[in-house]
């Protein structure tokens with residue numbers, strides 16, 4: 001009863017509000033602001049001088065300009081108060097070129113009719129493309145403006161001083177970064193300000209100023225004074241402004257007490273961190289990365305009690321210890337000191353955070369410094385930390401067990417240190433961890449199930465140790481881990497001999513590197529076919545993987561496949577793959593190569609098949625694999641003749657087919673390969689003449705035809721190339737004399753003609769070969785005196801020529 005009485009009045013109350021709202025809606029439409037016709041005309045004139053390829057201003061035609069897209073009128077007075085023509089398709093991927101952005105861009109001329117909008121307080125023309133025209137001077141006449149955004153719009157020239165007349169302006173964004181691709185954009189800075197005295201006109205209104213990428217190189221050394229008098233300023237962005245002088249103090253007139261954000265990054269100051277920064281006690285964010293700052297971190301930072309973000313990265317020369325004072329800054333969330341020269345230990349620094357129990361640090365990047373010592377247990381007090389990057393330092397020891405308390409951690413990077421202890425199992429508690437990089441250290445010990453047990457978010461797991469350390473990964477064969485990895489890189493660990501079960505259930509992998517981990521098992525077919533569609537890297541080299549490979553898989557995204565140095569047998573895998581690098585060498589593959597190898601592997605650049613037992617002919621379809629650079633099929637059992645179909649569009653520069661059983665003539669079409677520099681066909685069964693490789697094959701630097709059945713004479717043209725450095729024709733049946741040519745121009749370093757049937761005298765002109773370091777003429781039928789000035793004194797290079805005489809041989813002439 002009592003309850004009802006209470007309810008009723010409130011019901012009526014809400015009903016009344018409902019009625020009121022209905023009426024309000026009616027009234028609203030009745031009093032819809034009607035556009036003022038002079039302003040409508042001004043807007044139309046403004047529109048007409050713009051270019052608008054994507055039709056963004058197509059709504060700018062009806063009578064009521066207050067309904068036009070991007071136009072806002074005052075409810076009461078109907079005056080246009082806001083124009084927002086920011087390109088909606090802005091992508092902040094500044095270094096990429098996006099057609100989408102260009103599509104949505106307005107361009108052309110900004111018409112002075114804008115000055116007729118006497119109540120305009122907000123103008124946003126950002127992210128458009130004004131094709132490097134100047135910012136119009138008359139913008140300074142729209143004195144009602146409070147917000148002006150001309151950023152990312154490809155303006156150039158001098159920033160007009162007339163902006164100093166905008167005495168109500170609160171926000172000025174002139175950020176001159178450009179979306180336009182580099183071919184079109186002028187290479188130097190496009191927008192510049194050689195004088196910023198006009199800022200004084202804005203000194204009591206401006207709260208936000210962005211002049212990023214505006215060249216200030218022309219302004220005087222005291223320019224910062226002009227900025228420092230903006231007494232209401234909360235955010236100041238002067239990144240990449242070609243500033244060179246950072247004053248060590250500011251004048252007493254400086255008044256930046258309200259400044260919350262200061263970005264002076266990407267300038268080249270060559271100076272220490274100045275002390276006036278520490279008077280800016282309202283600072284929340286300070287950016288000084290890539291600023292060429294030097295020296296150590298001043299204690300003054302302790303004054304900046306509100307500091308949330310500090311980026312001093314990439315100054316290279318900031319040095320000294322990382323001070324403990326950061327631990328006392330109660331608001332600090334983001335600290336980036338990476339790529340500097342900080343040294344010593346981080347114990348005291350972290351200790352300070354552990355005393356400050358309420359620390360809210362989220363991001364800590366100390367990568368690429370000279371820090372050393374062990375990682376202290378106090379690390380565990382960073383309970384809010386999400387990103388921790390300590391890579392590329394000289395830390396030693398093991399991972400402290402307190403790491404398990406860093407419950408917010410998403411990314412942990414300890415790579416490229418000298419950590420030589422164990423990896424603590426408390427790591428396995430980090431449920432949020434996505435990215436774990438433990439590469440390039442000297443880990444040892446055993447990783448067991450607890451190390452991984454709760455890592456349900458893990459996507460990337462990188463772990464390498466040195467080959468002479470013992471790091472074992474030993475997980476129960478029936479255990480299904482809670483993570484599905486996308487990237488795995490484990491090297492020099494012991495995770496065999498069986499192909500681990502926990503790995504077999506990883507079916508989302510796109511990058512796999514498992515090198516030298518003692519896996520002595522077959523590759524599980526279901527695993528391989530499961531990841532085939534997404535995998536880009538498949539590197540399983542230096543294990544003892546055995547068995548045959550499944551056939552007919554399709555790898556549509558593969559770049560690199562490396563199965564080298566295993567015990568894989570059976571035929572060449574008939575895989576259709578986009579791989580560029582294919583390493584199958586040092587296995588026990590057998591059988592012939594597929595005839596359509598160019599179709600199966602249309603993008604292959606490097607094909608390494610050496611040290612296997614492939615048989616049959618080398619398929620001539622390799623001539624059509626026009627991207628092929630390197631073909632190494634040495635030490636197999638290929639036979640038959642060598643393909644003759646080589647042609648100009650091939651990029652082959654390295655052919656090693658030595659140690660096979662290839663017969664027939666060496667095809668002269670090899671010289672149609674424009675880039676060929678190395679040709680090793682030694683230890684085969686080639687016969688016939690030495691091909692006349694020159695003058696076509698001008699780039700061959702290394703020729704090895706030794707150990708074949710070649711006969712006939714040495715073609716003199718072979719020495720015409722100034723590129724030839726190594727020529728080995730030994731162990732053939734070559735006849736005739738050593739050609740008398742002008743050796744002076746050659747760069748031959750090694751010439752081996754031993755074990756042939758060469759006759760006649762050693763030509764005197766050989767003396768002129770200044771680059772020659774190795775010569776062997778032994779076991780031929782050469783005769784006469786060894787030229788006196790020939791520098792080679794080892795008799796073994798002349799022996800076996802019975803009619804040869806003179807030093808260094810004992811036989812006198």
Ligand SMILES: *[C@@H]1O[C@H](CO)[C@@H](O)[C@H](O)[C@H]1NC(C)=O
Nearest residue numbers: 054056088089100103104105
């Ligand atoms: C913005 O880009 C999308 C495609 O990403 C396109 O459909 C749309 O038309 C673009 N808008 C403008 C205004 O150009």
Ligand SMILES: *[C@@H]1O[C@H](CO)[C@@H](O)[C@H](O)[C@H]1NC(C)=O
Nearest residue numbers: 086090126127149151171173
């Ligand atoms: C100015 O416009 C750009 C994008 O066009 C935007 O990212 C930026 O935040 C704007 N500046 C201000 C101060 O609103």
Ligand SMILES: *[C@@H]1O[C@H](CO)[C@@H](O)[C@H](O)[C@H]1NC(C)=O
Nearest residue numbers: 051107108129130131132133
């Ligand atoms: C941009 O300006 C250049 C001259 O500075 C001109 O050649 C070019 O046609 C202009 N591009 C557009 C799209 O207006």
Ligand SMILES: *[C@@H]1O[C@H](CO)[C@@H](O)[C@H](O)[C@H]1NC(C)=O
Nearest residue numbers: 140141160161162163164165
């Ligand atoms: C600022 O406005 C005044 C008064 O309208 C004018 O005389 C002066 O030329 C303007 N200054 C600039 C730099 O445009």
Ligand SMILES: *[C@@H]1O[C@H](CO)[C@@H](O)[C@H](O)[C@H]1NC(C)=O
Nearest residue numbers: 343344345370371372373394
């Ligand atoms: C750590 O670095 C400091 C400063 O470079 C050096 O003096 C110290 O010897 C190093 N300690 C070790 C154990 O390498």
Ligand SMILES: *[C@@H]1O[C@H](CO)[C@@H](O)[C@H](O)[C@H]1NC(C)=O
Nearest residue numbers: 441442465466467468469492
């Ligand atoms: C272990 O191997 C690394 C290189 O991988 C080498 O620098 C180090 O000296 C080796 N240590 C021992 C004890 O052999």
Ligand SMILES: *[C@@H]1O[C@H](CO)[C@@H](O)[C@H](O)[C@H]1NC(C)=O
Nearest residue numbers: 567569570587588589590613
């Ligand atoms: C290589 O495979 C052949 C059979 O194709 C086999 O006879 C030989 O033992 C294998 N060699 C090795 C080292 O596994």
Ligand SMILES: *[C@@H]1O[C@H](CO)[C@@H](O)[C@H](O)[C@H]1NC(C)=O
Nearest residue numbers: 637638639640661662663685
């Ligand atoms: C080399 O090939 C020839 C046929 O071209 C064959 O008769 C011979 O047995 C092969 N030699 C070896 C060692 O395989």
Ligand SMILES: *[C@@H]1O[C@H](CO)[C@@H](O)[C@H](O)[C@H]1NC(C)=O
Nearest residue numbers: 682706707728730750752774
């Ligand atoms: C030339 O090739 C043979 C093998 O066919 C090799 O024994 C010899 O060392 C090579 N000569 C030089 C100078 O490398």
Ligand SMILES: *[C@@H]1O[C@H](CO)[C@@H](O)[C@H](O)[C@H]1NC(C)=O
Nearest residue numbers: 754755776778779794796797
């Ligand atoms: C020259 O060749 C012969 C026969 O191949 C070899 O025995 C001798 O060691 C070679 N001399 C040098 C210096 O390599």
